Each structure stands twice: as C-alpha cells, then as structure tokens.
Amino acid sequence: MQHKTEVREFLASRRARITPDQTGLPAYGGNRRVPGLRREEVAMLAGMSVDYYTRLERGNLAGASESVLESLARALQLDEAERAHLFDLARTANAGTRPRARRPTPPSVRPVIQRILDSMDGVPAFIRNGRLDVLAANPLGEALYSEMYVNPARPVNHARFTFLDPRATRFWGDWDRAARDTVAILRTEAGKNTYDRALTDLIGELSTRSEAFRALWASHDVKFHRTGVKVFNHPAVGRIEVAFEALELPADDGLTILAYSAEPGSTSADALTLLASWAATSRDAAVSNAAASSDPAVSND
Numbered sequence: 001m002q003h004k005t006e007v008r009e010f011l012a013s014r015r016a017r018i019t020p021d022q023t024g025l026p027a028y029g030g031n032r033r034v035p036g037l038r039r040e041e042v043a044m045l046a047g048m049s050v051d052y053y054t055r056l057e058r059g060n061l062a063g064a065s066e067s068v069l070e071s072l073a074r075a076l077q078l079d080e081a082e083r084a085h086l087f088d089l090a091r092t093a094n095a096g097t098r099p100r101a102r103r104p105t106p107p108s109v110r111p112v113i114q115r116i117l118d119s120m121d122g123v124p125a126f127i128r129n130g131r132l133d134v135l136a137a138n139p140l141g142e143a144l145y146s147e148m149y150v151n152p153a154r155p156v157n158h159a160r161f162t163f164l165d166p167r168a169t170r171f172w173g174d175w176d177r178a179a180r181d182t183v184a185i186l187r188t189e190a191g192k193n194t195y196d197r198a199l200t201d202l203i204g205e206l207s208t209r210s211e212a213f214r215a216l217w218a219s220h221d222v223k224f225h226r227t228g229v230k231v232f233n234h235p236a237v238g239r240i241e242v243a244f245e246a247l248e249l250p251a252d253d254g255l256t257i258l259a260y261s262a263e264p265g266s267t268s269a270d271a272l273t274l275l276a277s278w279a280a281t282s283r284d285a286a287v288s289n290a291a292a293s294s295d296p297a298v299s300n301d
Contacts, residue, residue: 003194004059007089011057013220014076015042022077045075061093081188085222088191109136113249117141117257122276124242125259127249130189131199132158132182135255140272143279144260147171147235158182159202163210173231173239183216184223191222230260236278237271 016036020026025041037045043053048068056064056072064072069090073083109127117125117138124144126137133155134148142149147168148161162168162175162182172178186203193199206213225246232240242260249255262268 003089003092006190006194007059007061007093008057009218010085010089010220011072011076014078014082015039015057018077023075042072042075046071048072061090063094064090081184081222081224084224085188085191092191092194109255110252113252113257120259122272123259123261124272125257127255127257128158129256130185130193130254131196131202132185134158139279139283140276141258141260143275143282144232144234144240144272157202159186159206159213163206163213170233171235173233173241178230179212180216180221181223181225183213183219184221185225187217187220188222188224234271234275237274239268240271240275241266241268242272 016034018036020037020041023037023041023045025037025045039054039057040050043050046053046068048071053072066087069086073086076082078086113127114136117127117136120138120140122140124138124141126141126145127135129135134145134157135155137145145156148156148158148165150167151161151165153160159182162172162179168178169175186199189196189199190203203217207217227243227245229241229243232242234240240262242262244258244260247257247259249257262272
C-alpha cells in the first residue's frame, strides 16, 4: 500500500460523493465533469487555496495542521471514523522516514484475559486484533463461530473466512453487510498501521484471490466496529440474532474483546442455550475419542 496513493484515493472518493446541493453551494453549469464537488469547491468550503487543497489531494499531507485537517473534514462531511482515518493518514505522513516493514510476532493473550473470557458463562466472546485474527475465545464463542474453525489454518481470521471460504455466504445472515464491514475495518486498521507487514500481506492475499474484496477495497470506506447486531445461520442450531459490544483492552494495544448477547426470552436466546449444549456434547465426544485412541487396550481391539 503506497501512502500517497491511499491519501489521494481516499480524499477523491469522499469529494466525489458530495453534491453542491448537499453543501449549499450553487451548481453552476448543467454539464459537470465530476460526479461530486470540484477541487475548488472543496477548497472554498475548507477555507484554503485551491493549490493547497490540490497538494493535499495528491497525497501530500505532510505538515498539514490539525486545524487544516478539521476544516477539510468538515468540508468533506466526514463521519467520526472517516475523520479519524484522515488524521491517521496525516500522522503517518508526518512521521518522517518510512520505517522498515517487519512481520510482527503474533501477540499472546494473557492468562488473566483468557480466564475472564472463560468466566463469561452463557455469553459468546472472543479476542481479535486489528487484522481480524481471532486469538482466543471462550467455549461458546468458539461454538458460535464453529464454521470458521473448520479450516485448520491458525489463527482463524474473519476476513479470510468471509471472502475465501464458501461456507461464509450461508453462515452470515447478511453476507453483503458482513463483507462491507470487514473491508471497512481493515481499511481503518491500514490507516493506523500503514507499514504492518502482516496486514499488508493479508490485504494483498485477499485482493489477489477475491474479486468481491477488490471491489469493496476500492471504495475506501472506513468504520468503527463498536456495537451492533449480527445474524448467523448456524449449522447446528439455526438462525441466531445477537447484539455485540466491542471492549478494547488498554493494556494490550490493538486487542479487542467481542461479546455477544441475545434478547432474553427470544428464540435466539433459546438457540444460544442449545448451542452451549451442542458445544459441551461435542467436547465430551472429542475427549472420549482422544482417550480411546490413546488407550492401548482399545487400540488393539
């Protein structure tokens, strides 16, 4: 990912979606050559010269002050996630020399965090990083996402599952929305960690192998994934609709707990109870099979 290209395409895409009517500007001429605002219109709204805005849109955010970025965010009507993304891009531009890209060691989940996960009885929960790798889960969380664990590759990754696993289109209640959200989360992470080698490799892999990913990546959408509702079509218990909350771990930079809950008394709550029973039965069967295979007496029968 080239940083100047990222900046240029992000600003151009935000400019293209806004019409003069949305900003209160008169639309002079009936044959506009651009779908949204012209550069000079953005410059006027942001209170800067056309030459300076053109420089910014060409990917040169180095030296842009906070007040300039705030003015630009208002002119382009950026939402909270988009504004943060713009500031992340500017932070990278002002960081100086490009750091050497390194493949980071996968972070481990501290034992106390795993104990907290395991104590969340009746609540599916897991921990992910910004690349959407699932680093740990409690039993019910692993059961809820059992389809992702079918592939033996580890760590389990939401993005790879969504775009590369044929099970995903059935598993997600709304695959289109899941796909858009997944790409927006990765784009947000890319703005914060432009030179993360593992993230760059993941984006390259998905771009090479998935046409759907490539199309969504080109939209430059970003999103905060903090709260919402997800719908699953679980192969063992059927449809489950749950609310989720994202809980960041301040002591573990980049790691987030995702916890799910169903409306009390709902069919989804019943489905989670059934899922817990299914998970326990599956674990007991796996333990019995492992014990049988390691018992010489059983093996020699």
